[in-house]
Amino acid sequence: MAEDSEERLILLLGQYGILHLCRNPEALEAVNNAAVSGVVCQIITHLDKRTIRFFNELHDSIEVRHSDELESLGFVKDGVEVIQYLNIEDNPVGRGKDDAALIIESPAFAESHVNLIDTIWESAVMFDTAVARYTDNQINDPLRLTIGEGSFLKNITSALGIDEELPDEDTPFDPDAFFAAGNEVNQARKKLTEGKLSNFKTRNRHSPYVETNW
Known part of the structure; x- marks a missing residue:
């Protein structure tokens, strides 16, 4: 799918999806090559301190964000084709023999799916900020103050x-x-x-x- 991308590639990696990607050199190379060719590549992950180092294998132009709201694994190519994993092995370093995925080629479904992803993306935490939180115990999120009603x-x-x-x-x-x-x-x-x-x-x-x- 990454090899055929022309405009935008979205990867939903959940907590351990980066391990599944990195253990497959061909898939990792395809994603990186897509980024090099100019495809906008975005990754939403549930960052874990044990998996941070694997993100260094991604091309620098690939934008990664952390979110607690999305645990599913899947891909969206050019806003028209969706791959949604239905079952994935619990062992993050397993062989994935029982993994099952559904390929959906429906522009209407893909559009609604992308709209949901974009909403989550806007509220997701930048990768560097999330890494600082997990490795340095720093909270670098912007400070917010709600004034409320009244004077x-x-x-x-x-x-x-x-x-x-x-x-x-x-x-x-x-x-x-x-x-x-x-x-x-x-x-x-x-x-x-x-x-x-x-x-x-x-x-x-x-x-x-x-x-x-x-």
Whole structure:
């Protein structure tokens, strides 16, 4: 299937599918060759720390993401042909004598299947981020803050732990303070990307009303 791909090849590898792929040199070479030829190759896997090293055998242009929502194994070629595994051996390093798969050549089914995969793909974790989580015990996912309903000002000050009273009137715009605050935010982002979350605390020296605790 990989050899015949022209535009897009999606591989659903579950938790141990990468082992099945790598133990078959011809299949692995076909996937890598498809990527080299310009085919968009995407892999959704349930990453396991024991299988991380096998992904190094994939071509650099193949994008891999981790998801807990998809355990099935299968392939989609050019959005028109689907292979769905019905049965696969429990032993990840077995010979696969009892493996069974269904080939579906239906544009309508393939389209609905791709739509589901694309939805999962958007929420899946980038490979490097997932690897850092499993190997370095780092959480590199973007920080998210839900403000919710009600007063934005009250909610944000509560989330940031600001207990001081805020001024009733706006202070004149100070460009120096504005750019200084931006520099502090950039420094904070740099520290977060380095994984230094413990006892991280910053205060805007130009304003007594902004303090952030992580």
